[in-house]
Amino acid sequence: MTTGPLNAEDPRTVPTETASRALVGLAGDCAALRLTPLSQPELLEFLDDVHTAQQLLQAAVLHAVQEAGRRGIPADQGAPSARAWLRGVLRISPGAAGRLLVQAEAVDRNPALDAAIADGRVNAEQLAAITIALTELPDDLSPQVRGEAAATLADWAPHLDPVGLRTAGRRILHHVAPDIAEAVEARWLRRQEQEAHAHRHVTLSPLGDGRVRLRGILDSEAAAIVSAALDPLCKPDSVPGSAVPGSAVAGSAVAGSAVASCATAGSAGTGFAGAGCATTDSTGDPASTGFAGGGVAAELASTGEARTPGQRRADALVEVCRLVLSGGALPGNGGDRPQIAITVEYDVLRRQLSSGTLDSGEPVSAATVRRLACDARVLPLILDGEGQILDAGRTRRTATGTLRQALNARDAGCTFPGCDRPARWCDAHHIISWADGGPTDIANLTLLCGHHHRLIHDDAGWQIRVASDGRPEFLPPSWLDQERRPRRNHYHRRS
Numbered sequence: 001m002t003t004g005p006l007n008a009e010d011p012r013t014v015p016t017e018t019a020s021r022a023l024v025g026l027a028g029d030c031a032a033l034r035l036t037p038l039s040q041p042e043l044l045e046f047l048d049d050v051h052t053a054q055q056l057l058q059a060a061v062l063h064a065v066q067e068a069g070r071r072g073i074p075a076d077q078g079a080p081s082a083r084a085w086l087r088g089v090l091r092i093s094p095g096a097a098g099r100l101l102v103q104a105e106a107v108d109r110n111p112a113l114d115a116a117i118a119d120g121r122v123n124a125e126q127l128a129a130i131t132i133a134l135t136e137l138p139d140d141l142s143p144q145v146r147g148e149a150a151a152t153l154a155d156w157a158p159h160l161d162p163v164g165l166r167t168a169g170r171r172i173l174h175h176v177a178p179d180i181a182e183a184v185e186a187r188w189l190r191r192q193e194q195e196a197h198a199h200r201h202v203t204l205s206p207l208g209d210g211r212v213r214l215r216g217i218l219d220s221e222a223a224a225i226v227s228a229a230l231d232p233l234c235k236p237d238s239v240p241g242s243a244v245p246g247s248a249v250a251g252s253a254v255a256g257s258a259v260a261s262c263a264t265a266g267s268a269g270t271g272f273a274g275a276g277c278a279t280t281d282s283t284g285d286p287a288s289t290g291f292a293g294g295g296v297a298a299e300l301a302s303t304g305e306a307r308t309p310g311q312r313r314a315d316a317l318v319e320v321c322r323l324v325l326s327g328g329a330l331p332g333n334g335g336d337r338p339q340i341a342i343t344v345e346y347d348v349l350r351r352q353l354s355s356g357t358l359d360s361g362e363p364v365s366a367a368t369v370r371r372l373a374c375d376a377r378v379l380p381l382i383l384d385g386e387g388q389i390l391d392a393g394r395t396r397r398t399a400t401g402t403l404r405q406a407l408n409a410r411d412a413g414c415t416f417p418g419c420d421r422p423a424r425w426c427d428a429h430h431i432i433s434w435a436d437g438g439p440t441d442i443a444n445l446t447l448l449c450g451h452h453h454r455l456i457h458d459d460a461g462w463q464i465r466v467a468s469d470g471r472p473e474f475l476p477p478s479w480l481d482q483e484r485r486p487r488r489n490h491y492h493r494r495s
Contacts, residue, residue, distance in 0.1 A: 055124055056120055058127075062100065062104040073085070103127055106127075106131045110150035112154055116157060121154065121157055122157040123157075125161075125162040126160075126161075130153045130169065133165070134169075136170075138184055145173075145176055145177045148177075149173070149176050149177075152176055153169055159490040160491070161491065170363060171363075182355075186365060186366060189364065193365055196219035196220065200222065201216050201217055202214070202215070202216035203216060220363075221368055223362075224358055224362075229320045230316040231316075231424050233315070233320065234315065355369065356368075404428060407445055410442065411447040411472075412492035413492045414489065415448065416448060416455075416474060417489050418489065419491065426450075427448055428445050428446075429445065429448045430444055431444050431445065461479065462477060474487050474488070475487075
């Protein structure tokens with residue numbers, strides 16, 4: 001490594017050997033630091049600072065990887081490919097090496113993204129989500145539009161986790177190139193649906209020890225059907241076999257309503273995450289994030305449930321089959337009977353449906369929407385220019401039927417900051433309580449999962465108010481933020 005003075009005006013200057021050794025020493029000091037004497041604010045600040053430094057070093061790694069490729073170092077050292085060379089040099093897996101190469105190229109091609117990485121606004125996982133979104137854009141897209149897409153996603157990164165960015169990335173063209181977005185999205189959705197349907201499968205493999213492995217892949221539409229049937233039976237407080245007589249499964253598409261998707265198989269970032277639904281990471285392994293801010297153990301402790309989310313889904317699947325064989329019916333769920341639901345715009349001028357979005361965040365093509373609408377009940381919602389719901393049903397004590405569906409469409413899930421639980425697992429909470437004269441209408445309601453509903457009612461210092469744009473926002477307790485700056489849930493962000 002060459003030596004010489006650092007050039008503070010050029011962030012791409014290669015560090016000197018002295019500087020890099022000092023960096024290693026500082027990292028070692030942080031690793032050995034005793035954290036017990038730190039106060040809670042100091043500990044949180046330390047965690048944030050160290051994580052930010054880690055991400056900045058990731059940017060340095062990407063710059064080094066790109067520079068090595070630019071100089072032809074892998075070929076000079078006899079490596080069959082840049083990925084093989086990087087795997088050997090850094091002692092990482094082929095998959096990790098491939099991701100580094102793709103990310104390094106994306107950063108090199110998009111200065112705005114490079115700047116966001118270099119100043120810590122985009123972390124490594126967010127960069128992975130942005131990179132995937134950029135690679136899925138059409139090949140014939142102009143460099144200018146592609147650059148605007150990268151810059152926009154980088155601007156959103158401080159407000160979205162990697163899953164949220166992945167979801168937003170699927171609709172990025174609607175923000176940076178709305179004139180071509182609809183046609184591009186229609187082609188992409190149709191191709192994706194055809195490929196997903198072609199690759200559907202379910203296997204039952206006896207393991208020889210009394211267990212049978214159940215594995216499979218479903219397309220989004222099929223997963224929504226399965227989820228609508230399983231959801232009522234795999235809640236933490238549900239008991240297998242406790243179906244409510246007289247309820248039914250409704251395979252209908254409801255404009256403005258919602259579906260919580262559980263027990264699905266797919267790639268990371270599908271949005272099929274929520275209470276009782278294990279998420280899936282980029283490797284396909286189930287993650288233990290039962291809900292934001294906790295895990296399976298925390299969820300079991302908070303609900304008193306003895307079964308893990310996976311066990312509840314297994315019980316629910318068996319119970320659905322048992323009910324079908326016995327001619328029984330499923331209980332209601334989320335204030336309404338089980339149903340497939342989809343949010344879709346209706347073009348009054350053309351009198352036709354466009355592409356839609358399941359409440360899980362999964363997009364579906366216009367063809368799928370039309371097919372589902374052939375046997376569906378449609379709930380019309382009156383929206384303003386920014387998509388806010390202005391009217392949807394009459395006032396009542398509890399949020400059911402039309403009002404509940406409108407609430408699901410607006411909030412899409414628990415509105416508490418950082419929570420990923422979908423609408424079907426949430427309660428309708430009165431911002432101004434019913435006992436204090438608060439009405440049961442869309443302007444005074446917000447969705448909260450069971451955990452955060454209890455948190456609000458336990459008077460833990462959090463307050464909810466409706467912002468000027470009609471969205472709920474949360475004021476944290478003063479011990480968490482002395483200025484009590486309002487926070488929002490960006491997980492369920494819709495483009």
